[in-house]
Amino acid sequence: ALTSMLQYSAEASSRSWDVDIMSVCLDGLMFGAAVAIDHNFPIELKAFASALQRFDFELNHRHMDRLKVHRAIVCGEHTKDGWTSRLEIAAQGSPREAIFEVQAKTKDLKER
Numbered sequence: 001a002l003t004s005m006l007q008y009s010a011e012a013s014s015r016s017w018d019v020d021i022m023s024v025c026l027d028g029l030m031f032g033a034a035v036a037i038d039h040n041f042p043i044e045l046k047a048f049a050s051a052l053q054r055f056d057f058e059l060n061h062r063h064m065d066r067l068k069v070h071r072a073i074v075c076g077e078h079t080k081d082g083w084t085s086r087l088e089i090a091a092q093g094s095p096r097e098a099i100f101e102v103q104a105k106t107k108d109l110k111e112r
Helices: 002-011 016-038 042-060 066-074 083-093 095-111
Strands: none
Touching (some): 016 042, 042 095, 083 095
């Protein structure tokens, strides 16, 4: 539900209430990832981190045709920078640092 609302808000970001919805959804994904890191739930972490990375990709390509962006995501283009993989590795070695990384990513997404 969070990612559906986030995607809808990203598509209609010209309205101010959509910014509020985006912020709440991003916070939900951030807290979900933090809990997954804290409790060593790698599958859940991958899901939350992938959603954040997918949204990041959509923001970076918001001027492209929506269908092309969707196809690129389906083909895995949003994972090419390796952020989710690096986060998973960091979560195993230094959970605190991994949580800070998720917070930084979320803050960056909110500021755009």
